Every structure is written in C-alpha cells, then in structure tokens.
Amino acid sequence: MTALAPNGSLLNMQSFFxxxxxxxxxxxxxxxxxxxxxxxxxxxxxxxxxLFGGTASVxxxxxxxxxxxxxxxxxLSNGICANVLLNGKVNKEISKRVDTFFSNIQPNYGKISxxxxxxFFTGEENxxxxxxxxxxxxxxxxxxxxxxxxxxxxxxxxxxxxxLFHRANLNLRTNKNIHRSxxxxxxxxxxxxxxxxILVAELEKLESGHIPAIIHHPTTAEKISNGYDLxxxxxxxxxxxxxxxxxxxxxxxxxxANYPKMESMIERKLKINQLKSNQDMENWEEPSLFKDxxxxxxxxxxxxxxxxxxMTNAIxxxxxxxxxxxxxxxxxxxxxxxxxxxxxxxxxxxxxxxGAP
Numbered sequence: 590m591t592a593l594a595p596n597g598s599l600l601n602m603q604s605f606f607x608x609x610x611x612x613x614x615x616x617x618x619x620x621x622x623x624x625x626x627x628x629x630x631x632x633x634x635x636x637x638x639x640l641f642g643g644t645a646s647v648x649x650x651x652x653x654x655x656x657x658x659x660x661x662x663x664x665l666s667n668g669i670c671a672n673v674l675l676n677g678k679v680n681k682e683i684s685k686r687v688d689t690f691f692s693n694i695q696p697n698y699g700k701i702s703x704x705x706x707x708x709f710f711t712g713e714e715n716x717x718x719x720x721x722x723x724x725x726x727x728x729x730x731x732x733x734x735x736x737x738x739x740x741x742x743x744x745x746x747x748x749x750x751x752x753l754f755h756r757a758n759l760n761l762r763t764n765k766n767i768h769r770s771x772x773x774x775x776x777x778x779x780x781x782x783x784x785x786x787i788l789v790a791e792l793e794k795l796e797s798g799h800i801p802a803i804i805h806h807p808t809t810a811e812k813i814s815n816g817y818d819l820x821x822x823x824x825x826x827x828x829x830x831x832x833x834x835x836x837x838x839x840x841x842x843x844x845x846a847n848y849p850k851m852e853s854m855i856e857r858k859l860k861i862n863q864l865k866s867n868q869d870m871e872n873w874e875e876p877s878l879f880k881d882x883x884x885x886x887x888x889x890x891x892x893x894x895x896x897x898x899x900m901t902n903a904i905x906x907x908x909x910x911x912x913x914x915x916x917x918x919x920x921x922x923x924x925x926x927x928x929x930x931x932x933x934x935x936x937x938x939x940x941x942x943x944g945a946p
Contacts, residue, residue, distance in 0.1 A: 602626060605653060610674070610791040612644040613746045615753070615838060618823065618898065619646045621926060621939060625898075626650060628924045628941050634818035634894055640810040640886070641823045645671035647898075651821070652798035661805040661813050663870045666742060666839065666846040668807050673739040675802035677732050679792040687789050690737060691782050694720045700851045701844075704862050708757040709749065709841060717781055718745070722848040742842045744784040748777050754841040755833045757861045809869035811886055820890040823898040825870075827879040834874050840864040880905045884913050887944070891917050894945045901925075901938040910942055918944030 602623065612619050625647060635657060639648045642662040652658045652675055660671045679687075699719030706712060721741050728734045746752045750761040762777045776784070805813065810822075825835055836843075840863050844851040854864040872878055883905070887895055895918070901907050914921045924941040 608794045608796075609646060609649060610743075610788070610795060612646055613743065613752045614644045615835075616826070617644045617646060619644070621898075621928070622646060622650050624924070624926045625941065626654075628922075628943070629819075629896065630654075632819065632894055632943075632945070636818045638813065638817040638820045638890075638893075639823075640813060640820060641825075642671055643667055643823065645674045647821055647823065648802060649674055649798075652800065652802055655798065655800065656819075657800050658798075658802040659805065659813075659817065660802055661808065661810065663807055663809055663867055663873075664836075664839070664843055664846075665807045666738075666842040668804055669735045669846055670739050670742065671802070672732065672735045672804050673792075674795065675798075675804070677736055677792075678796060679736070679789060681793075683733075683736075684789050684793060686733075687736070687740065688786065690724075691721070691740075691785050694724060694782075696720045697723060699723060700848065704852060704855060705841075707759060708861055709754060709759060710745075711759070711763070714748070714781065718845070721781070722845055726848050738846060740785045740788050741781070742845055743788050744781050745842065745845070747784055747788075748779070748781070750777070753833075753838045754861070755837045809873070811882070811889070815890050815893065817890070817893050819894040819896065821896045821898070822883075822886065824879075824883060825874050826900050826903045827874060827876055828903055829876055834866075834871070836866050836870050836874075837863060840866075843867075876904060880909070887913060887917060891944075892946055894943065897940075897942040897944075899940055899942065901940055907940065910940075914942055914944040918946060920945040 606622055609619055609622070618625065636659070637651045637656045638659045638661070639651070640661055642648055642660040644667070645660060648658045648660045648671060658675065660675065662668055662671065694717060696713070696716035697720045698716055699722070701718045701722070702712065702715040705715060710718065718741070725734060725737045725741070750758050762774070844854060844864050847854060855862045856865050873882060887897070897910065899910065911921070911923065922943045926939045928937055928939050
C-alpha cells in the first residue's frame with residue numbers, strides 16, 4: 590500500500606497511480622490524476638463531494654489523500670463500480686471465490702439473449718451473460734455482489750469495439766480476413782471468464798484508502814446538499830450539436846445493473862434496443878439547459894472550494910466560466926492540460942477551474 594504522510598499527502602505518487610485499474614470509459618480522468626493532484630495538493634480541506642463521479646478515479650485519488658469522500662452519479666452501474674473501487678479489497682481468498690463463481694456459470698437464454706441477438710455480443714456470449722446476471726442478481730445485496738457485477742460490466746466493455754454500446758457494430762469483431770487498423774481482436778475474442786481473471790489481477794493491486802467512502806444512491810447532482818469543504822464537478826462536455834450521449838454509450842451496463850427489470854427499460858423503437866433514457870442525465874447534456882444548470886450548481890456550493898473539470902472547446906466558453914467563478918469566489922485559479930481523446934480528432938485542452946471563498 591502507498592504510504593500516507595501525516596499531512597495527508599501521498600508518498601511515491603507515481604507508484605500509486607499505476608495501481609489504479611484501467612477504467613475503459615470515455616472521458617475518464619485516470620491519466621489526469623497526477624495533474625489534478627499537483628493542482629490541488631496545497632489546498633486545505635477534509636470532506637469532498639464528487640458530484641459526477643463516473644469511474645470513481647478522482648474519488649479514489651481524494652480517498653488516498655486521506656479525505657472523507659462522498660460519491661454521486663446518476664447511473665447505478667457507475668455507483669456499483671465506485672463501491673468496489675472505494676470500499677472493496679480484493680485479496681487472494683476473494684480471487685479464488687471469484688474464479689469459482691464465474692467458472693460455474695450456466696449459460697441460459699434470458700433477457701439479453703432475447704433482446705440483443707447480433708447487436709453487441711455473439712449468441713454464446715449473450716447466453717453466458719444471462720447466466721451470470723441471473724446468478725448474481727439472485728444474491729442478497731453485498732460488496733461481493735457489487736464486485737461480481739463490476740467484473741462482468743468491465744469485461745463487457747473490454748470485449749466491445751471502442752469499449753462502447755452506442756452502435757450495433759458486432760461485425761467489427763466478427764468479420765474475418767480483413768485488415769483492422771484499430772481495436773484488439775485478441776481481447777475481443779477472449780472468453781468472459783478469462784477476461785475477468787485479468788480484471789481481478791488488476792483489483793488485487795489496488796487498496797482502498799483508510800476512510801470508507803459514502804456512495805449516494807443514484808441521483809442528479811443538484812439534489813445533493815451542500816456543506817462540503819471541497820466540491821469536485823466533472824459534468825458532461827456539452828457542444829452546440831448533441832452527439833452520442835453518455836447514456837447511449839453505456840446504457841447496456843445500466844441494463845445489467847438493473848437486470849431484473851431490464852426488459853421494461855428497453856426503448857423498442859431504437860435499433861440497438863437502447864434503454865429508455867435517464868431524464869436527469871439527458872437534461873445535463875442538453876445545450877440549451879446546460880449553462881444555467883452548471884452555474885446554478887456552482888452557486889449552490891459557493892461556500893466550498895469548487896473545482897470544475899471541463900474542456901476549452903465546449904459550452905459555456907472558457908471566458909464565461911472564468912466570469913462565473915470570478916463573480917462567485919474570492920480566489921480563482923485556472924490550470925490547463927493538453928489531452929487527446931481516443932474518440933475525438935485532434936487534441937483538446939482540459940481545464941481545472943478552482944474557486945475558493
């Protein structure tokens with residue numbers, strides 16, 4: 590485990606960053622954690638609210654820094670992953686139980702096989718997923734149940750082209766004798782059981798912080814009360830034209846998290862049988878609403894240190910964000926980091942805008 594200095598700063602930070610499991614999500618902040626740490630390490634705070642928690646990478650950083658972390662996200666699937674990363678610990682004994690559990694999955698023709706044939710996975714893989722989901726969701730709620738769900742969801746991401754569920758592009762995997770300039774056919778074709786073994790090995794390297802995190806039941810950011818020392822806000826990047834939303838990218842994971850009621854959540858008129866959209870998430874990705882919602886959220890937490898993680902080529906503009914912070918906080922700092930996204934052309938610039946009362 591990476592040692593904690595008395596003041597809460599981390600020793601051997603580079604070693605710590607290497608232990609964080611790969612997140613495989615679009616927009617993940619994992620590779621930005623060293624920059625975020627360096628930018629925030631001189632501020633004094635004890636309690637942290639991570640409002641758009643996503644992959645929980647930033648929450649994990651704050652937890653390792655000795656902070657009391659409260660995590661929130663609008664998606665149940667993300668909250669499950671956060672609970673595993675922030676409050677779980679995978680050792681050799683647990684790894685053996687995981688291996689036994691998944692090696693004994695009995696494939697079945699269930700909700701996934703019936704509704705997603707030929708869309709995301711092969712027929713054999715769909716039946717394995719159905720068997721796994723039925724077995725997992727028959728368990729009482731526990732951190733181990735969340736661990737099993739986490740592993741299946743992460744394995745599903747690994748076996749998908751682009752790690753996404755926004756298109757029915759199974760053919761990118763299954764077409765034979767073609768040259769591919771992208772992706773990893775070896776990973777795509779690896780079984781779920783073998784993929785999960787890789788994921789368990791990742792988790793064995795990770796050790797959660799000393800202070801257990803508080804995981805909110807999924808809800809929209811504006812419903813969380815104020816009063817935290819520091820509030821970290823990493824909202825969706827909103828451009829003037831709506832593209833594939835975060836919900837569309839990961840709706841299938843939400844279906845697995847809600848497997849008992851999955852069929853009732855499907856939007857039948859859509860070709861990929863996308864789950865009915867989460868209205869709270871949809872509102873946060875609506876260009877006409879986003880600016881007012883974001884500025885209202887910042888104002889709500891104006892008595893805290895507010896850290897906004899955003900991008901310079903999105904809306905509202907950088908100037909509008911700086912004006913908002915300057916009129917709300919006594920002290921304002923901005924930091925930049927050039928970054929290229931795998932799903933975007935060209936480089937983008939990430940910003941951290943920090944306001945302190």
